[in-house]
Amino acid sequence: TDSSKAFSFGVEFVGASKLYGLYHHAYKLSLDETADGSSDPFRLRNSDAGHYEVDSTMALYGSVPVIYGHSAKRTSGIFLHNAAEQWVDISYGGNSPSAYFMVESGTFDLFALLGPTPREVVRQFTNLTGVAHLPQLWTLGYHQCRYSYQTQEDVKEVVANMDKYDFPLDAVWLDIDYTNGKRYFTWNPDNFSDPNEMQANLSSTNRKLVTIIDPHIKVDDNYNVYAGAKENYFVKWANGSNFEGDCWPGLSSYLDFLNPNVRDYYASWYSYEKFERSTETLAGIWNDMNEPSVFNLDYEITMPFETTKATHQGLMQRDNYTKRPFILTRSHFAGSQRYAAVWTGDNMSDWPYLAVSYSECMISNIIGMVFCGADIGGFFNDPEEQLLQRWYQAGIWLPFFRGHSDAEASRREPYLFSENVQNTIRNAIKLRYKHIPYWYTLFNEHTRYGDPVIRPLFYSYPEVVDKDDHVLVGKPVLEADVTSILVFFPGSGTNWYRIDDDSWSVHKGNSSEIIAVDINTSPYYYRAGSIILRKDRERISTADMNDDPYVLYANLDAVSNKLTIFFNRCL
Incomplete structure (x- = not known):
């Protein structure tokens, strides 16, 4: 097909009773009818989707155009290798369920997955798109995050209190405020004036640090990352000028990660020499806002996993290929599991978001993205105590296990609650840790065979x-x-x-x-x-x-x- 033109096609899944897939949507496990006009078709487009809706066909952060047709007797599937925006209508009205794809552009590159069992279909898909590497053991523990921990003393206090109140913990995460004015690969000179000391403190307690690094680059000639990329490495308009949009730092440019030279440039910034005062304790990277998110423009660019591909390259080089990188990504496409874990994005503190996190991560698992989790308690707003307790109890059975919340939400480190709530959360986290050897074994099976870690x-x-x-x-x-x-x-x-x-x-x-x-x-x-x-x-x-x-x-x-x-x- 002409890659500049839209195209459409339909697929019938003969003998199937249910259809599954089209990740990512905050939706139940199976795909419902849309062709009858009861809802819009399922939209696939990498989008910044804060405050997203549950049980909606709206596009979220990732797009993986794969569908499995399943019945008690056989399973089959199809995968469209195309990251362009697309809409998919689901129909159960004929002799067998069907899917009708409407694709904005790109090539008609379609793969048939013949099954005939769920396990064989999943393995066929991961043979195409790859598997996650075996994670470092600490990444399977509990992660504590917030937007944002504002000072290095705050970080030390969180760890001290987690120990004081007997809550297991493996990593503390830093959101954007650790940087110097949202300039990534830098430290806030006032509130994180001695990051080496902070990392040494974490290391002394056997904890790790994870920092956020977003793909937007602040327009500032005095910022080395921007200055080195200004002439040749940013996404450009048709007239040759750099594309500029609004994001957390203000006016920002966006690296063209489709260019391998740009990926090499970006990867170099993860080195200990360039990411100054980062140590081995800074053991993970969080690539957020990487659809990419542009606050003030409705753009038509998408780079679903090129950012994390470059980050993975940088972390491998940083430690001379001796450590398996840990990266968390918000944006994703088929194959992203080779580079990063995923999470369900900026969810809400409400029961439907807890419930849907299970179907979201089960679908991500059967399409190869096995390292999946949801923000415990919900990112936006404040959870009631019962919800928070139940979320911890449920969250221990998802592969990625992180507590996280918005800047406008109240602090919710586990030790801040009543003794009864603390006991419930503590018991849940400890149960997670007891099963970590089993989680590790399941990840090994995934890496060897392509099997899911959690399974419907x-x-x-x-x-x-x-x-x-x-x-x-x-x-x-x-x-x-x-x-x-x-x-x-x-x-x-x-x-x-x-x-x-x-x-x-x-x-x-x-x-x-x-x-x-x-x-x-x-x-x-x-x-x-x-x-x-x-x-x-x-x-x-x-x-x-x-x-x-x-x-x-x-x-x-x-x-x-x-x-x-x-x-x-x-x-």
Whole structure:
């Protein structure tokens, strides 16, 4: 096709009962009908979507034009390798469900994923687009963030209080105010005057630092990053002048990351020599606003993962290819998992956003972006205490686990709440840490085979096509004022063991049960035939767990079982 022209096409998924995919939308697991006019088609466009809506077809931060058609008997899929803006109408009106794509520009580069099982379709897609590398162990722990920690003393105080009140923690994150006037790769000379001392303090407690670095570059001839890129490296208008737009620093230019020379230039700024007073304790980078976001213009440029590709290159070079980089990205496209983790963006402190975080991250997992999480408690506004507790209890079962909030929201570090709330949050975080060896093993399986880390029920039980709010293993409480939950246990002839209280209980597969809960209870279950690898000694960081013994939870069934355990002290 002529890449400058729009085109459209339709695909019928013969024999399917449900369609899944079209990430990223804050939507339930399966895709609903849109062709009947009940809603707009699903829009795919990398967009800055703060205050986004739940159960909406609106475009969010990423765009991955892949759809899986699934039934109890077979699964297949299609992937359009095209990052242009597109709208997709879903129809269940014919003999089989179908999708109709309307694409703004680019090439018709379509891949068929023949399955025939969910596992094989996912593996076929990750064979095309790649897998995430094995994460550093500390990245699987708890991350504490806020927009913004304003001083280095504030950072030290947060860590000290997390220790004082016995909350495990692996990383503190710095939002844009650590910089000198939103000039990235610099430090605020007043409030972060001695970043080496701050990083040494973090290192002494076995914690890491993650800093935000956005792609917009402040227009300032005295700013070295801008001055070095001014002539040749920025996105330009047709007349040859640099594209300039408004973002956090004010007037900004945007690096043309499609140019490999620009990626090399940008990567060089992560070196210890150029990113002055950064140390090995600064172990992760947060690429935000990288759709890219421009406050004052409706632009037509999109660079869905080129920023993180350059950041990944820079971090690899920074440590002479001896460490696996940790990057969190907001913008993404198929294949972004090779470079970065993702999160669900600027969500709200409300129950629907907690509930939808599970379907968002399950979809991201079955399209290869396995390192996914949501801002615990919601980014905007203040969560009620019950919501915050339930969010921590649910959040421990998503791969990426970070508390984060907006500048206008009240401080919500876990130690600031009542003793009862603290106990609930503390128990949840500690349960996360006990399972970190199991998380690490699951990531190893993903890296080797392309399998998801968390999975919707239909992935392992193809006949279960209508359970959007269960994740293997278990079902968290995702609604307010709940005293009981209806839990479906999949797998005819399979037993499930509940072990989250002092007594074990057994639950039969292919059945539903009403389970009583209170605010201190968030049930989880181990499948018979599984062996779960844990470390049960309570520690304040993953580094402090290194020499602790492993505990194997062998959940017996009628046949013999085996477990692959993956150990790795490397970075």
